[in-house]
Amino acid sequence: MVAQNVAFWIFAAFMAVGAVRVVTTDNIVHAALWLVLVLAGGAAQFIILGQEFVAWVQVIVYIGAVIVLFLFGIMLTRAPMEAEEKLNNNLRWPGLVAALLFSGTIAWAFIDEWGNDNVALTKPVRTKEVGELIFRGYLVPFEVVGVLLLAALIGAVVMARKD
């Protein structure tokens, strides 16, 4: 448990730094790469929590596919590759107030409700259990998500092509 706690705080520190850099850096490509750090940290937290399947799906889908999509979007919109101008508008203080208000409220609610709960991990959750749960209890939502993904991909192709 001690080792897991130490690992948690190390990865949490990396994720916090990465998240702040994603929203503050002036280099747009660097923002995408800092996002990789946050996503990888998230996958590591899933491993610490013993949920290995979703961790690897996070690596494959987010780091493998979504980040590549982001880099394509950056290149296709001819964004400045080097830091030339500020990428933040002048809403810094309203943004900070909104973020602090929201984070503070839900953090207070979390501490109030689950302040003493422990993550009682007895064993890691195996992929077999995930598969059984998806194809028994959550079959209809799973199929709906599949159709939604198909619709989104066709919609993206139709919107983005030149005609």
Added chain:
Amino acid sequence: MMLNQFLLLSAFLFGTGIYGVITRKHTVLVLASIELMLVAVNINLVAFGATLNNAVGQVFALFVLAIAAAEVGVGLAIVLLIYRNLRSANPDDVNVLKG
């Protein structure tokens, strides 16, 4: 491990995402901030699933991942269309509906 440490980490990531959505001047970066928020939600779901010692949190996190992938695909297509029409990727420039 306390459950709280995961919840507070996800609260911090979500707040950072809100800040990014409000302050970023490039639409791709706004989408990246939304991804930050979705990752925060996923950490929450998985932490609660681990606390309950079953796979339900993981299944919900997988659904969130699938929705996130769909959202990025459609979102970037919209960004490309806006860029093609307005020659700009700044969300503040999309103001034809402004009176």
